[in-house]
Amino acid sequence: MEKLTSRERQVYQQIVKNPYVSQQTLSEALQLSRSTVANIISGLVQKNVLLGRAYVLNKSRQVLCIGGANVDRKLHTHEPLQMYTSNPVYSRSSAGGVARNIAENLGRLGFHPSLITAAGMDADWDIIEKASGSFMNLDGVLHLPHATTGTYTALMNPHGELLTALADMEVFEAILPPLVMKSETKMRQSECMIADLNCPKETLELLLRMSRSFSVPLVFVTVSAPKMKRLPKDLRGLTWLMTNIEETEAHFHMSIDSKEKWCLAAGLWLEMGIEKVTITSGKDGVVAGEIEGGIHHFPSFSTGDVNDVTGAGDAFCSGVLYGWMEGMELREVMKTGMMNAVKCIQSPYTVRQDLTPSLLTQDVEELV
Template identity: 40%
Template sequence: MLNSNELKVLQIIKENPFITQNDIGKELGLNRSTVATIISSLGEKNIILGRSYILKEETSAVYCIGGINVDRKYNLIGDLVEGTSNPAHSQVFVGGVGRNVAENLGRLGHDPYMISVGGYDQDFEFIKKKSQDFINFQYVKQLHDYSTGSYSAVLNGEGEMQFAISVMEVLNEMDVKFISAFQTILKDAKLIVVDLNLPLETVEYLTEFSRSREIDLVIIPVSSPKMKNLPKSLDGVKWIIVNQDESESFFGVKIKSDEDFDNLIDNWLETGVEQVIVTRGKNYSVYGNNKGKRLKFFPPMTDNVIDVTGAGDSYSAGVIHGHLLGLSPEETIEYAMTNAFYTIQTDSTVREDLNKNKLEEQKNSLKEKGLFKWS
């Protein structure tokens, strides 16, 4: 983070890159040696380059690091009967938490790059073909002796998941050695998104990498079993978006009351994370930050639920979208709720009609109808 004097000096240099240190000092009421120290600090932070005050070019790149896979969805025609075959309709989509978030962001006009791994197979080519219009895939590596990740979900007639199977062994290859090879590009990232398909050591490395370079980092948990890949210390993490089950798994607690649920915010903030949202389905969610702000809010409801599979990823992407726009927590959460609200009314993990203007219009419409409820 830059202090007030650093911000003032930086603004002056942006307006006049050839200004002298004496003139900067006169404008700000500082002596020349103080200005020299500030400029030296900006250089150490890699914000200005060299004695001529060449400004480092700002990047818009968002790096999403995590899973890519093929989603296979099976919608049961009747009730699930265990121990036998069940008739169903099937659909195939591209998926992976990191990839889904990246596609949402690409459709919203951001500049997402994917860092992941897959196999040399038809599933990889299918994912690449379906993703390349919205995600830069140049840093996704193919590995021999592995199949590309896959996720198969069985849904009931209401679109609710009955159970799912995840095949993600290839992601274990995204170890610290693999990720550290990308540090040259990651150091200039506008924001890094990490999903917990990555090994614990890799998440720890990326957390420290982002903290030491003051890069905004967002962590997406994926599922309760994957909480084992989340470090105990989240110092420097900008956002984490979790649900009640994932929180219970991480802290080893059982939520028995609204008070217990509300207290999860304090538990999360004690890990060092700056901002956190904890959701629990149709019930109210909570937000908190390390500056003392707390919010409770209910998601807008619809009877037209077709498929909830992409709800969490679209919600997380809405949070990231609001954060990248520099919006307030309330506005950011409204984008998240809006994106999830309309995603579950489609049969796609990432809705194909999504764009920045449409999301804005939909958010305003829900707000005018009074469907955002805060308490």
């Protein structure tokens, strides 16, 4: 699905509520001339959002996720960590990876994600495939017989907070432009493309060109400070950048030690031609900015009992994208993202297993 203008989205949302609504009713409800409404509807048909008279909706809601899919292994210490000796732990393994996690979140929220990634042909891939197949299309996975599937091993303290992590992500260097171009048709049909910075730089540059060419929104999700160097220099036209304070500090070679500098950093991203940006900082919340709506700080919610922080950032990104694609205003978008992250933290899973659109909406409404 191509990117919609604000007026197109308004008309689309009215038609979602009532597919048999007349153009006159739409004109009165939106305070637009009937000819304007007719032109907007014609545009929605051309963009394949509407499939014809009686306003049959194209509800496939495809999204394309490109990047990491790996096995998360989480080791929890029973006592405070002691260096240079053996520490008793209990462990859990599950499917993970930024792009894969976002795809599963969005799949549970009613979208139809397709995943492009690279993996080995091993037992770890079997774990990922079993956990992912119900929520995303895996036809875009490149299997390399002599490679090992990506792994992320996190060491957590007794409170579920990250102490350190080890990432074996070499296989993702194979997510190159020829692999991505095999999914060109899906790019054109997607409501949104989402890529994490496990992708090589040339792949991210290609996606930016395709986004501009196909008028499909593109989201970059950062994964670590060292991989910030993969960001293309020219980010003009990027719809969303989702990053955190540490990664932003690394990119701009600056120290962010106040809310003023935090907001300043968001402004620096926007000055690069990005339409919308989020910079998270754990318990301190998030600064979000958009070219038209300004820059705002949103405090975090109380997390209650922390079970496991792994996957919280991906849950936040997924909630934000869900709210945005549902047409919410920025404040509601941020609330939705932060609530999804809180519920993820309270869960022992990388992606909360009870996630549905209605439950997420209920969670957000209970904040009021």
